[in-house]
Amino acid sequence: MSVRPYLMATLSxxxxxxxxxASGVSLPDTPAAHALGSWLEVFNSxxxxxxxxxxxxxxxxxxxxxxxxxxxxTGGYELQSxxxxxxxxxIFRATEKASSKEIIGKLxxxxxxxxxxNWLSLEDAPVGAELQKITVDAAERxxxxxxxxxxxxxxxxxxxxxxxxSAALRKAERRGTYxxxxxxxxxxxxxxxxxxxLGHDEHLGVRFSQQVLPPERPxxxxxxxxxxxxxxxxxxxxxxxxxxxxxxxxxxxxxEFDDPEICAPTAAAAMNFVADSDALILDLRDNHGGGAMxxxxxxxxxxxxxxLNDIYWRADNATxxxxxxxxxxxxxxxxxxxxxxxxxxxxxxxxxxxxxxxNLKRAILIGETTGGGAHPGGPRRIDDHFSIRVPTGRSxxxxxxxxxxxxxxxxxxxxxxxxxxxxxxxxARRD
Numbered sequence: 001m002s003v004r005p006y007l008m009a010t011l012s013x014x015x016x017x018x019x020x021x022a023s024g025v026s027l028p029d030t031p032a033a034h035a036l037g038s039w040l041e042v043f044n045s046x047x048x049x050x051x052x053x054x055x056x057x058x059x060x061x062x063x064x065x066x067x068x069x070x071x072x073x074t075g076g077y078e079l080q081s082x083x084x085x086x087x088x089x090x091i092f093r094a095t096e097k098a099s100s101k102e103i104i105g106k107l108x109x110x111x112x113x114x115x116x117x118n119w120l121s122l123e124d125a126p127v128g129a130e131l132q133k134i135t136v137d138a139a140e141r142x143x144x145x146x147x148x149x150x151x152x153x154x155x156x157x158x159x160x161x162x163x164x165x166s167a168a169l170r171k172a173e174r175r176g177t178y179x180x181x182x183x184x185x186x187x188x189x190x191x192x193x194x195x196x197x198l199g200h201d202e203h204l205g206v207r208f209s210q211q212v213l214p215p216e217r218p219x220x221x222x223x224x225x226x227x228x229x230x231x232x233x234x235x236x237x238x239x240x241x242x243x244x245x246x247x248x249x250x251x252x253x254x255x256e257f258d259d260p261e262i263c264a265p266t267a268a269a270a271m272n273f274v275a276d277s278d279a280l281i282l283d284l285r286d287n288h289g290g291g292a293m294x295x296x297x298x299x300x301x302x303x304x305x306x307x308l309n310d311i312y313w314r315a316d317n318a319t320x321x322x323x324x325x326x327x328x329x330x331x332x333x334x335x336x337x338x339x340x341x342x343x344x345x346x347x348x349x350x351x352x353x354x355x356x357x358x359n360l361k362r363a364i365l366i367g368e369t370t371g372g373g374a375h376p377g378g379p380r381r382i383d384d385h386f387s388i389r390v391p392t393g394r395s396x397x398x399x400x401x402x403x404x405x406x407x408x409x410x411x412x413x414x415x416x417x418x419x420x421x422x423x424x425x426x427x428a429r430r431d
Contacts, residue, residue: 025079031114032090033082036107039117043067044076044097059117060344063286064418070122074098077105077122088114088193089186093125108189112197119189135184140383145173147382148191148206155390156199157314157375165198184208184385200406202373203348203391206382216381229262237263238287242270245281249428250274250333251421253283257290257297257349264296268329271300275331279428283341285367285417289348298353299324301362303334308356310396311376319396337431339424342367342409343417348376352395354409359399364427365411367420374403 027033035058042054051071052064059067075098084091089108095101104125110116136144149166156162172178172194181187185208192205238256245251252270260267274280298308302324309322340354340363351370357363375391382388395403415423 025081027079027082028085028090030085030087030090032085032088032107032109035109035115035117036079036090036092036105038115039107039120040077040079040094043071046071046076058115059120062120063345077103084183086180089181089190091183091186094122106183106186108186108193111193118193119185121185136182136187138179140385141178141181141187142173144187144206144382144386145169145178145191147386148388151380151382151388151390152195155314155377155380155392156204157312157377157391157394159314161199165195168198169194184210188386201375201391202371202406203375203377203389206386206388207379209385209387212384213381213387232258232262237266238290239266239270240286241283242273244274244277245425247429248276248278249425250277250280251283252281253286255286256288257293257353259291260293260296263293264329267293267297271297271328271333272330275300275333277333277336279337279339279431280333281339281341281421281424281428282363283421284346284350284354285341285343285420287346287350289350289373291349294349294353294356295322295325296328298356299328300332301334301338301357303332306360307398308360309352310398311393312396313393315392321398337428338363339428340365341417341420341424342370342411343420344368344371344408345417346409347371348373351404351409355395355397355404358409358412359397364413365409366413366424366427367411367415368417369408369410369414370404372404372406372408374405 027037039054039059042050045051048068051067055062055064055067074096077094078097080093080095080102082090082092088111089106092105092107094103094105096103102125103122106119106121107117108119110118149169152162152166156165169191178187178190181190188206188208195204195206235256237258239252239254241251241253243251250273252274254270295308305326306324307321308324310319311322312319338357340357342354342365346354347370351373354365354370358365374395376393376395377389377391379387379389394405397403413423
C-alpha cells in the first residue's frame with residue numbers, strides 16, 4: 001500500500017471513531033462508515049476551508065456553495081443510529097443541530113476509491129418514523145439486473161463493451177454481490193458504479209424512482225410532455241444571470257442547454273442583452289448539459305456557417321453533422337472576445353460547446369478540466385421504478401477527429417473554478 005492511501009485510510013478510521021464517540025453510536029468497520037465519519041467530522045466543524053478541501057477531494061460533484069448553504073441551514077448533523085449497511089453503502093439516521101429535525105441519510109462510496117463519496121442523500125423523516133426496510137425484493141433485483149444487461153447488449157454505442165458489461169453484471173448477480181441491498185436508490189448507485197468501472201463512461205448509469213415511471217415513448221419530444229415543459233420554463237431554461245459588468249463586459253450564467261423549441265426565446269433574449277458588449281463571459285461552471293441549444297447559442301458567435309461537431313449513432317450506423325444555424329433572432333456577437341468558465345462539474349452538452357469553441361479558436365476556456373462525458377444517449381425504462389441511461393452515440397470533432405470522453409476538456413487557462421470569473425474579468429478588461 002502506498003503512503004497516501006494508508007494515511008487516508010487511517011484518517012478516515014480516526015474520524016469515524018471520533019464521530020462515534022461524540023454521538024454514542026457505534027459505526028461499523030467498513031469503508032462506507034469511515035467515509036460517513038470523515039464527512040460528518042469535517043462538515044460539523046463549520047470550517048469553510050476544511051469543507052471545501054474535503055469536498056474537492058472526496059465529493060467533487062458537490063459545489064462549495066451548496067455545501068455551505070446546507071451547513072448554514074442545518075448547523076451540522078448529530079448521528080443517531082445506523083439502520084442498514086454493507087461494505088460500500090450505509091443508511092443512517094441523524095438530527096439537524098439547528099432544529100433537531102430528523103433525517104434519513106444514505107451514502108454510497110466508490111468501489112475503486114472507497115474514500116470518495118459517490119452519492120449522499122439527506123431526506124427529511126418524521127421523528128420516530130420507521131425506515132422502510134424493504135424496497136427491492138429478490139425478484140425485482142433479478143429483473144432490474146437482467147433488464148439492464150439486455151439493454152446494454154442491444155444499445156450501447158460500442159457493442160463489444162456493452163456485452164462485456166452485461167456479462168459482468170450477470171456474473172456479479174450470480175455471486176450475490178447485490179443480495180443484501182433492499183433499497184432501490186442504493187441498488188441503482190451500486191450498479192452504476194460497477195458499470196462505470198467496466199465502461200468508464202460518464203453518461204452510463206442506473207436510476208431509481210420512488211414514483212412509478214411513465215410508459216416509455218422514446219420518440220416523445222420534451223415539448224410534448226407538459227410536466228417536462230413546465231419544469232424547463234420554471235427554471236428559466238437554466239439561465240441564472242445576465243449582467244453587464246464594468247467597463248462593458250457581458251456575463252451570462254446558464255446551467256443547462258435546454259430544448260430550443262421551448263427555450264429559444266429565452267436564449268435569444270439573453271444573447272441580445274449582451275450583444276453590444278466589448279467582451280463576453282459565458283459561465284458554464286454549473287452547466288450539466290442538455291442538447292440542441294448548443295447549436296443555437298453557438299450560432300450567435302460565428303459570422304459564417306461553421307461545422308461544430310459530429311455524432312455517430314449505433315442504431316443507424318450513421319454520422320450526424322452539427323453546424324451553426326443559418327438564422328438566429330437579433331444581433332450576433334462577432335469578432336469580439338469570448339471567455340468560457342469551466343469546472344469539473346461542467347458536463348455533456350456543455351463540454352460539447354466548450355470543445356467546439358476551443359478547437360475553433362473562438363473562445364478562451366478558463367477554469368478546471370470538465371467532467372468528461374461525450375457519449376449521448378437517453379434513459380430507457382427497465383420496470384416501474386428503475387431505468388438505465390445507455391449511451392447510444394459518440395461525439396467526433398471535425399477538427400481533432402476524437403472527443404473528450406473520460407478526459408474532459410482542458411481549459412486554456414487553468415485556475416480553480418472559484419477563481420475563474422475573476423481571471424476572465426482581468427483578461428477581458430486588459431484586452
